[in-house]
Amino acid sequence: MAEKGILLVVSGFSGAGKGTLLKALLEKYDSYALSISATTRAPRAGEQEGREYFFKTREEFEAMIQAGELVEYASYVGNYYGTPRAYVEEQLSLGRDVILEIEIQGALKIKEHFPDSVLLFLSPPSAKELRRRLEGRGTESREVVESRMTRAREEAVGIEEYDYFVVNDEIHACAEQVHGIMQSEHARAFRSQALIEKIRSGL
Amino acid sequence: MAEKGILLVVSGFSGAGKGTLLKALLEKYDSYALSISATTRAPRAGEQEGREYFFKTREEFEAMIQAGELVEYASYVGNYYGTPRAYVEEQLSLGRDVILEIEIQGALKIKEHFPDSVLLFLSPPSAKELRRRLEGRGTESREVVESRMTRAREEAVGIEEYDYFVVNDEIHACAEQVHGIMQSEHARAFRSQALIEKIRSGL
Numbered sequence: 201m202a203e204k205g206i207l208l209v210v211s212g213f214s215g216a217g218k219g220t221l222l223k224a225l226l227e228k229y230d231s232y233a234l235s236i237s238a239t240t241r242a243p244r245a246g247e248q249e250g251r252e253y254f255f256k257t258r259e260e261f262e263a264m265i266q267a268g269e270l271v272e273y274a275s276y277v278g279n280y281y282g283t284p285r286a287y288v289e290e291q292l293s294l295g296r297d298v299i300l301e302i303e304i305q306g307a308l309k310i311k312e313h314f315p316d317s318v319l320l321f322l323s324p325p326s327a328k329e330l331r332r333r334l335e336g337r338g339t340e341s342r343e344v345v346e347s348r349m350t351r352a353r354e355e356a357v358g359i360e361e362y363d364y365f366v367v368n369d370e371i372h373a374c375a376e377q378v379h380g381i382m383q384s385e386h387a388r389a390f391r392s393q394a395l396i397e398k399i400r401s402g403l
Numbered sequence: 404m405a406e407k408g409i410l411l412v413v414s415g416f417s418g419a420g421k422g423t424l425l426k427a428l429l430e431k432y433d434s435y436a437l438s439i440s441a442t443t444r445a446p447r448a449g450e451q452e453g454r455e456y457f458f459k460t461r462e463e464f465e466a467m468i469q470a471g472e473l474v475e476y477a478s479y480v481g482n483y484y485g486t487p488r489a490y491v492e493e494q495l496s497l498g499r500d501v502i503l504e505i506e507i508q509g510a511l512k513i514k515e516h517f518p519d520s521v522l523l524f525l526s527p528p529s530a531k532e533l534r535r536r537l538e539g540r541g542t543e544s545r546e547v548v549e550s551r552m553t554r555a556r557e558e559a560v561g562i563e564e565y566d567y568f569v570v571n572d573e574i575h576a577c578a579e580q581v582h583g584i585m586q587s588e589h590a591r592a593f594r595s596q597a598l599i600e601k602i603r604s605g606l
Binding site: 321323326327328330331349352353356359360361362363364365366367377380381383384385387388389390392395396398399400401402403 | 524526529530531533534552555556559562563564565566567568569570580583584586587588590591592593595598599601602603604605606
């Protein structure tokens with residue numbers, strides 16, 4: 201039987217490069233699977249059922265909530281978004297590390313249901329760089345910039361709840377670092393119980 | 404100011420290759436420092452004060468105990484062995500990762516005094532291989548083999564207390580893995596407080 205996979209939850213400031221990191225990990229290593237969210241939002245052009253999202257009606261989504269089929273869910277601009285439990289558990293049991301991109305409230309819910317999950321917060325290299333990205337090219341209105349700043353301040357509140365704080369300066373180095381973190385996590389003693397017991401029983 | 408170093412405590416079965424691992428890490432990377440023990444045992448031929456050990460008289464050693472200058476100490480075959488606190492703290496504040504090879508009781512004392520330390524247990528790849536090493540070349544008496552077995556069973560009891568369980572199959576791969584673990588540990592959110600605060604205050 202394959203060793204169980206690890207659930208990796210990735211959060212971080214807007215503009216930290218979360219999407220690029222996930223893409224890099226999935227392209228470079230076949231040990232990862234991306235968790236696919238369920239949503240009641242309508243598919244956009246080019247989006248495929250089961251690739252970008254599992255598209256659900258409001259009734260279907262609420263039935264999933266009732267049946268406990270979602271690890272976490274939230275409502276955003278009038279639509280539901282949630283993480284189906286079955287897909288995550290299936291991939292983990294196949295020994296794949298499942299990546300989930302989600303904000304802090306969802307991340308903490310995940311940690312509650314999957315205490316062995318790894319929470320990682322991604323950040324640009326400096327406050328100055330973060331501010332530069334939030335301010336955009338100077339073409340944004342003051343209101344837009346200010347709302348991004350407020351959002352970033354909110355995102356920054358929970359960083360201490362995360363296991364790792366990773367700086368994305370250069371995407372390839374960053375992906376390597378995150379992959380290194382996952383390899384190290386696989387060497388944690390509590391994840392090696394089966395091997396430890398096997399060696400112990402041979403003494 | 405350099406980021407603070409991490410205290411790495413290495414334990415493991417006899418014959419797991421702890422000494423070889425330490426040597427490989429110290430030779431390959433200059434970010435590590437080896438913690439040097441104090442002892443009341445007499446220097447052996449070729450041993451140097453401050454290299455293999457800090458050699459102390461019984462009176463000096465007991466004064467160090469009284470003054471709280473040892474993180475942990477134990478008595479073994481009539482001699483004291485202990486870990487001087489000053490050297491460890493000095494190296495950590497210089498940003499070096501300090502490696503300490505010690506058995507479980509000492510390791511747990513270290514974790515008490517340095518809760519941020521990393522405890523790593525090293526093992527041969529299998530029970531069969533461990534047994535083979537413990538049995539030696541078949542030239543050992545049954546008593547010697549049996550006492551090694553007893554010792555290994557004792558060593559195996561506390562593995563769950565360790566943070567990491569690392570298999571030493573091939574020493575270079577093993578050293579790389581341990582170095583990867585230490586790099587990942589440096590990315591833990593609780594070790595990145597200064598950087599997190601800096602970014603947060605810039606928002």
